[in-house]
Amino acid sequence: MKPNAGWEASWIWSGGEESPRNEWRCFRKPFPLPSEGTTGPVRLKITADSRYVLYVNGAAVGRGPVRSWPFELAYDEYEIGHLLRLGEVNTAAVLVMHYGVPTFQYLRGRGGLLVQIESSDSEGSRTIIAATDNTWTTSLHTGFDSRSPRISCQLPFTEVYDAADWNEGWTATGFDDTAWDNASVIGPVGMEPWTRLIERDIPPLTEEPVYPVRVESLSRVKPRTWGVVLDLRNHFVPSSEHHANNVRFYGYLAMVIRTSTAARATIGIVDNGRLPGSCSLNGVWYPDSDFYGEKPKRFLDIELQRGDNFLMLALKGTIHGHGFHFGIDCKEPFEIISPLADVAGTNTESHSPFVTLGPYDFIEIIDHQPVRPLDESHPDYDRAKSIRSAADLSEFSGSLRPVDNRYVSRDDVFSRCIWTTQAVRLPVPYSLQQAVVANGAAAAVPVYPGEDTELIIDFGKEYTSYIELDVAASAGTILDFYGLEFMENGWRQDTFELDNTMRYVCREGRQTYSSLVRRGFRYLMVVVRNAVSPARLHRLSMLQSSFAVAEIGRFRSSDALLNDIWEISKHTTRLCMEDTFVDCPAFEQAFWVGDARNEALVNYYVFGDDAIVKRCLRLVPGSQFQTPLYADQVPSGWNSVIPNWTFFWAIACLELYEFSGDRGFAEQIWPSVRSTLDHFAEKLDERGLLHIKAWNLLDWAPIDQPRDGVVTHQNLFFVKALRSAARIAEETDPAGADRLLARADALKAAINAHLWSEERGAYVDCIHADGRVSSVFSMQTQVVAYLCDIAEDERKRRLERYIAEPPAEFVQIGSPFMSFFYHEALAKLGRIDIMLEDIRTQYGSMIEHDATTCWEMYPRPLERRNHPSELTRSHCHAWSAGPGYFLGAYILGVRGLNPGWTKVAIEPNPAGLAWAKGTVPLPGLGRIDVSWHADRASGKLRLRVETPPGLDLSIAAPDGYELELERVELG
Template identity: 40%
Template sequence: MGWHCLLPSFLPQIMISMLTGRMSCNRKCPILLRISHARDYTKEISAMNWQAKWIWHPGEDAPRNFFWAVRKAFTLPQRFSNAVLHITADSRYSVWVNGKYLGHGPVRAFPHRWRYDTYDITPYVCVGENVVAVLVHHFGHSTFQYLQARGGLLAQVECDGKVVAATDETWKGIEHPAYERRMPRMACQQAWAEMFDARKDLLHWTLAGYDDRAWQNAAVVGEVGCAPWREVLPRDIPFLTQEPVQPSRILRIQTVRPPKQVWTFDLKPNFLPGDLTANPRGFVGVVATVLHCSQPMTVRLRSVFNGFRVVRIDGREYTPQQAAEGMSITEGDHLLVADVSASFYHEWFFGVVFDYEQGELTVRSPLGDAGAYPFVSIGAFASPEDAGFQSAWRATSPQQIAAHPAAQPIQWAHTAAANVFAETVFAVPMAAPLQVEHPYSLVSANPDDTVIYPPANGDVELLIDFGRELVGFFEMELCAPEGTVIDLNAFEYMEDGRIQWTYGLHNTFRYIAREGWQIWRSVVRRGFRYATLTIRFPQGATEAVRLRGLRCYLNTYPYAYQAQFQCSDALLNDIWEISRHTVRLCSEDTFVDCPSYEQTFWVGDARNESLFSYTAFGDARLARRCLLLAGESLWRSPLVESQVPSGWEDILTAWSLLWTIACEEYYRYTGDRAFLEEVYPAVRQQNQNIHERFINGQGLLEIEAWNMLDWAPMDTPRTGVVTHQNMWLVEAWRRSAKMARILGNDAEADLYLRWAEELKAAINAHLWDAEKQAYIDCIHADGRRSATISQQTQTVAYLCDIVPEDKRALFEKYLTDVPEGWVRVGSPFMMAFTIEALEKAGDIGRILQLIRRWWGMMVHAGATSCWETFPGFLGQEWLTRSHCHAWSAAPAFALPSYVLGVRPLEPGFARFEVRPYLGDLEWAKGVVPTPHGEVKIALFREGEEIRVQVTVPRGTVAVIAGKEYGEGQHEVRM
């Protein structure tokens, strides 16, 4: 059963407003409050009549980190009522109409089922000449969000139903000269670090009247439906938010100097030429360069992210720690050889940092080529024992490297023009005096500018706090001398003045200013709370930089804040808020694991995120999109892939099975039968693939895949029989049976239930340890039984009803009381399953204890969002890696579901129960959104009783203490 609109009829113009994002989704907007969780509103728009063709720059099909500025003028008649723009691009676009920025897209998708966006441009166009201007960013390489295809743009402007502009060979384009293509990857999961030189900007190119006659005509790629974009489908979720957020504090201003030299280059084109996937690869190889010291020097050598294992200078070995502390090098030439071999590389950029206090250091190519990049690669080799590797590694002269048959130059196109991360992280503080006026204006909406004068020596670094975790696009407004460099490095956490830099992520940009006032908006999404802003004045500068604004446009799924939770415990209220904020920040065009490091749609994470979003916001459209998108990965893999749509072809078995479970849960919370009909063929396909290909002779699931469940030392090898995922499969088949039964496929439902019972019996026959009264973690591929017993495996056994009835009490004890020597729960993600199991056992009090302990710790540490891991997983230096991870936001589900006690009994809350728990709380209240409207509930402790006040929406029935209550307000004592 879908939701309905409050209006008696659904006006077409309101539908267009929803699609275009011009109607904000907030608690004051009654129109959006009861629109269907499940409804695919794009189906209400008639089938698209494309007259546009796919076009591209008349050059390389898939250039690396390429920015294409393209525009088209069009004329509108004297009288018109409506104008819309349909647009998509590969890989991403930013679009303007008559200089008005509209948005960024498209949503992530597999190339063969690409998506387009529709904007209502009526407010931004006029009678006569208009222009649409598009900046297309083609990645030229796969990420965890994108499969490499080829560059392309498809756009069509319609006025009152008539096409007035459509992409073809008449559109004018040019490679945007201000964007630097030679940059490092942000991370293996994301695309490229950003550098913009405003001195080369195409000023006013997004406005009508701009002279583009010197630009090239576009080349036509093909009609709609051509490869690789076989289908082009409408966007299936609303546009994301664009909320400006200012900084809250400036924590520090100081002068710094960058390290003396930073060299950054991509090893993949040399070691694995032609591979544009994101699949991990191992390799064995070295890089080499010739150092020339002007005098005896102490040189500190560091690597950035993908580092060296050992480095040699003239045959003498240094560990990374020794090299970072300083190497004494004599005057003259020296051969540096670094072993960069690795067994598991997703992303291959290698950064080298040289720093020193005195003297001059230069580097040059051992191949002797004038003008060549100073580093060369040697390899790749089969193993470190390979004679070719040994001869390169033990070389002591440039001539030996030059004579090596596997030596290759690093091409300049595969190097980075800047490494802002290294230049800021390894910056050295200086004692130079500073002159800064009005620093408060950067964090206040007032007419003053923050004025920063050039210091006598060094650069000026501002340490800025935005007050809470954010994700979005930076924008700056400033006046600066020409050539001033502005470097930003964003991060999530600092403690006692120490910064936890985002190692593994270039969360940075570089902006080079033109003369005068300018506004610039980044086209790269970043997650962060803090940032350093380093201002590097040009040599001899005397004019100040005036900063009028630095802001982030918060860019998330446009949830309405319908759901509410409050209680007599202020700590639980704070935990609810950080959990809900975490869910929001991890809701982009899909659910993502985190807004900073990866921004990746991990399918198993999304099972939990979906549940959390239902109760934290009451909007299931993003969950619907994610579940269907994940199912599409079966076009190339036998099980739903771990993260989609991705250049890494990977199966994480538990994630595939949690996807099936999430599909059933989505139907339970929304009643969206149309979704069930759409997703069920994928559920069936995965079930058949598993049963036909991966059930072994013992009747157990055995698959070579990534078989983890938790960030903990469980015994879950890549091959063999892994216990927890056999248990998940039992539950996945049961949930499949429920879906099949709803759709009238009784024979398939019975089959899945038979498979589930057979697998349950096999688990108890082969994976039970009678001596330890627990299930072992696995059976290894060679037949060895695991010696590891984990709390995680026992928790899944209890959740999935694998445990025989006479063992249930024992396993309920295991949920919180862990015997000595067992592996314990290691992350908030796994703790969410512990919480579910405790609810099943009826122990809500223990749930509140866990929430107060583990999530209360986050609140007490000043967190504004939930951490990826518990302290200790990364050692003692830092609390966690990611400080915003929605797989950890379990309280957003547990508090309304278990304290307020509102849970569906029938799909879409047609019948729901109210089974509250106050425990030591005096009162609790809140709002739980449903497809039929809001369930408002208030609980009050009165002696031995709980007074329950509840509002039941129309068309639903509440069950309280075994009694049914229809629409309206009710008060019940329990």
């Protein structure tokens, strides 16, 4: 079938801006359905830019589309016949959320909606019932605030909703939309930027109701007086609205604080977007060192004079897209006035109270390389430091610019939640626990005059979800929600650089709401503001949303700690399976290509799914228009390459084939694998080593991995990627496979010739661009050399000793991600005992701190924490979920021996355990159930194996044990 065949609908949008920022737009189409002639199923096909929620006759049907490249945009198809009424008018309604900015999972396109409703009879004849055209009506959804701030540079916008400002019956048949506009047809299927449509290749994500377990705390609070979030990146550098790369610039932000009396105030830069915050008040400069507080939450006490006070902030730095959270607290009344308020011709409707000077220069940073050095010599930057009042700005009219309102939030929910000037914690009355009980009874939230009421709700585990609420409240009551991952001993870890908030403004009476933005959290802060009477919470829950899989895998053993570690590994992996694998459900929700290799292996053992893996692997080559080396996170507006991440992708392509046995996938992906590895080969220097300017990352540890030079671990993984690619091509392109194997052998020889230190008896970390050989020796480099079969003879034996007993003077493993490769090396060495002890030690520290998911990092050293309990950034990171793989593969001992796993090895490893049992999924064949008991006294291991019929098993007893086998073959 030709691309885009079968579509008769047209792309539609409003008649306004082509790609509006943070626009929530509604579309409707009533359509009749005859009582006769409609015999077959009725299907609705839909896609949109950027995301949609679909309703049919008022019922929510689905969300989408899945993340995809605009030139291969995915569409969804729903069977909707059960929602339709024969012989009556039915209504399709769609809410489209258009971002208007790129993210780490979306490239900016333009606003657009495409819908086609069709039926077919038993003979395959198709009838178009309705399709998007200019008869559809549309309206801006005024309930949502288009000036809400960015969640983070990786994600779009927060959710601020006023229930009184919109008729929620708009999705139902019979709604009067005569005041709405007719949609505008913007083009046919196949138009730019959506030149090719592809059917969604995974099932819809789950939406599972989850209730909290308890109200964790109750407090009376007073927040700071005033706060906003500014998008300084897009204001200072408007072209940055088209990409998600870092931007470096410098300039000033200015405003006037007007008071009727002299007053003491505190200004706060609550989350600075990685920009410094020195400032001047009425010409007196306060350096950055005068600010106090734990970065990035910093404060400065100032004295305001009666009348106008001119405040100016110096801004110089690199910013990725995070919001600049700025606030003021003052007991006396004040207002923020534009320094241009008294200037004739100033448009005060579209412009905020803020003005900027500059930028005096700016640069874009593409693939971690500045396009040129930033010119920091502009004379006006230093001259502007003498400005004392708004009147002095007239001398800088050439660089003076008001900040458009669209870059300034109306309020900052995040700083309102975390910056309180008074907080009194109270006992939680039992009656308040009704807020979390799934019985429909209501909990009355107490009202404290002049203060707000803060609840923190514990859901018992981290989830990735949509918030749902059922509340009765007075009109204008504000419910602010803030999701947190970690609390301990009364301290909470705030999510800086993640505005994980939502605001709901109540209408009068009882109401329900289901949020439209997915968030990751365990704890949910709920702050009730402006209530004239107690709000009654009938229900506060979530819809857990993740990739649809069955939890087939199991693991239990005589070690309760290992059991807990396996459980958090499973839960972490599930939360990080959305429409692709993602790094974490909270901070980024980005498909990081290298992370996904390890996540895929865990998934095979816990869930047994390969559809999400294929989807992820197929997405990666779409980034070739950004770089032939393939991007490290896709689809994304950030042009970024981590060479190892591309090598892991090539390795994962082989591992998918080895698991699934899908030869068609191998043949399809091979040209892309070959292409990118050929481009990496162009980076080989005269020594035959990979020398590249890039983000040469492997581990968050002080290993020597410069962004320009020969980095040993990358050369090692390049060898493994070349060998993996050759295995993919063995049947379809033998000549190509031989060529890659020859290249791998040559690279191995070059590594051994230039990157081995005879003096130290180990591989060096790197050779710098200036030719200097690194003096750093790390466990990371030795582990990867051993895994990639680079060393031979005595060199190999040395690596084996290092892996079993890491030298103290080597840089040690620094993250759970790197531990995955270390544990692979230990398994290859046969030291399962060391692997288990390392898992117990490292992951046991997470369990000790009540972890329900695996952390991004092992606990930070004290000197790197802003607070003693700040142990890691993300508390749910699937690159850390390795035990979910290793316990099944090496303790149960189940490993596939051929593509498709029709031949399977079962080689249990007691490693000091008395017993273990569990399940390992088989690709499309069912599962293997394994249980074993090890009797040290008798030297016997009783093993029971239950399998589908016809499976070829290779069963081996562990060293020192005699095997007693019971095999059960089903069917």
